[in-house]
Amino acid sequence: MFAPNGLARAALRFRPAAFAGTFVALVMAAMVVSACGILLETGIRASVPPARYAAAPVVAAADQRAPYGHGDDADSEPVPDRARLDAGLVRKAASVPGARTAVADVTFPVRGPHGTALTAHTFGSTVFTGERLTAGRAPGPGEVVLPRARVGDRVTLSTPAGTGTYRVSGTTDTPAGTAWFADSVAVRVSGHPGRIDAIAVLPRPGVSTAVLKSQVAHALGGHAKVHTGEDRGAVEDPALAEARETLTGIGGSFGGVATMVAVFTVAGTVALAVGQRAREFALLRAIGTTPRQIRRTIATETLLVAPLAGALGCLPGTALAHWWFGQLKHKGAVPEAVHLSVSWIPLLSAAGAVLLTALVSGYTAAHRTSRIKPGQALGEASVERLRIGWIRTPLGIAAAAGGFVCAGLAASLSGEDAANTALGIVFLFMLAVALLGPLVARACAGLFGLPLRGAGAPAVLAAANSRSNARRLASAITPIVLAMAFSSVLVFLHTSEERVTADQQHAGILADHVVTADPGLPPDAVRQAARTPEVTAAVGLLKSSVLVPASGGLESATAQGVTGTVRDLTAVQDLDVRHGRLALGRGEIAVDSSLAQSAHVHVGDRLHLRLPDGTKASPVVTATYGRGMGLAQVTLSRADLATHVSSAFDTELWTRGGTHAGLKAFGTVLGRGDYTAAQSVDRELNAWANTVMAGVLGGFAAVAAVNTLVMTVLDRRRELGTLRLIGSTRRQVLRMIRWEALLVALAGIVLGTGIALATLVPMTKGLTGQGPYIPPLVYGAFAGTIVVLGVLAATLPARAALRRETLEE
16 A cells, blocks of 8 residues: 555646646635735835935934823824924933034925925024035025025015015025025924924934934933934835835735635635545545545645645745835835835745645545545545534534624724724625535525526536535635625725715815915915905815724824815805804814714714824814715814924815916816816725725635636546436537536625625715615626636536546546
């Protein structure tokens, strides 16, 4: 008798087709898991080399995360804008023994002559940035340094604090687009007086960076975080924190989902491959092979296939990560200076996960076959018997019940609370389908087989085959359910949000024109626009985001700071006020109804939120409204918002009445339809991310479904040969195969659609207040693709198998 290792090598050598399907599934799983792991590692290790602070070895800046919770529940969320320091900390930093000097650094936008966009800094920052005067002297009060200007010229500049005339005190040879003010002036006119972006500390001769960092940290206490090395890059580029969140979200959250999908798929494929060899294992048992030897054989086969598949899958996984990362850079979600991190950790983890999943799946599938009596094993290998597993069945029922309970719970929630239950709903239902697969497959075969009774002998035989081979049918249905469920949830969640957003914008935007400008609108734009002929109402909007307590954490919400009266605001926007009344006084706020429900506040309550720079505020809720998705989730006075953003210029000017010619002096004039289209572009990244994730998961599951169908058809060559010997024509056999493939595809589509709806209905109800919007053409494309792939995956190998005129030996 062959040793178990010899049996494994012989099986792999003489029956390579039996292992090909398993190999493909393992390669695909390793590809997806390794790609997500690489993105996760990149998010953790992401850094930006310092450019502006390259010559400042120690930089102090505010913590750019807003903490919440206590004890074990403590966590933090990145602030929407930039958190800043008190300007008084500069003196403390400069007073440490090892500091030669400490410089306040402030960067803010300025509107130059004819509306040109300038970036302004404190002139003291030239100590570490290296700019040098080519003429004149450093600026004083009422003065400015500009590149390529003439000393003594007077220029009109609009800062966030207002418009004024400044004398050019000096010039530099740096590229145009930059301005330098005296340090005290810059802090005053930057829009956030008394607050600075960072403190650059330069050492005395002989003082090391580590020593200086320790001294500065001690002097500033908990009021600032002290950065050295590459950490300084994060201070000058706040987008790095958001990029880290994006990468770790894709690599971690989506990677977890992808890993679970891979586990489901690989487990099903390995179980199918082992189950197809039940007759072979039964014969081995009949000639005296022990259960332990059979299990060792399966383990050896897995060790021969899985490591190679895992290593091979990491190659396209790395390529997928490179493409994904490049697209994120192209769309501005990741700074150009961040590089993809590829190490052995995610690759080894992906290969190990694939190997472990294959081993556990193979052992589980062969457990019963290796333990039952040889005679019984031979009988069950010939005719499938659908037995109720006393472990699988109760677990499957419990998973299905849990899915319905979670769906009911999500229907009673709103906002992020409802969205957070979505993943649990999908996984519970998918677990139920996997555990109850044979029972679900037999039920589907019985249900969908009824219409086939009148479609001819091939269709009747297809229905009978499906009912009598429920385990084989279940293996083919599961990946189709995965593809349909996950793709539908990801894509149709976005279409639902887009539909509600578009409807709210269509109903809520009453303005005839919306004016935008870079870096923002002049400080007196609203007053001047109100005097423009034919304009009956003009409102300035400062767009930003705030952090609102919800779901036990902090949730980002869009915000608009209003310049103008309530009367003018209601003339250009219909927020659909449902409770209370709009008010734009200091310390007052109006909130979207769904957001208010998530935050558990009502009219008259105080909403404890974080402003864009992380500052705590507790305005009184004066109204709740229904069009937050299309307009803004939070509406407050511009005065409450302006000093907490990097650019205090109004972002948009909304007018009722007026003409394009009369308003073009303020910036780019958009009509109502053009503005709506521009807003849709801003949501393009989310749509793209959802589509890519749906493509990765759906594509992986679709390939797994095709792979499974090919495996099942190739394993039936003896059966197909028998049908030919008893008189069936090739056409009849192929028609039977097509009907079976159609039944499998329809069953998978129906189950996947049901799981998607059970997830989407409560999720969209909580997020948008409406049911899901499923575009018929998109859904038809999903279903049609699955049907076409399923029929081709079954028909092509069947056609190849029928070319032989004799039974397979």
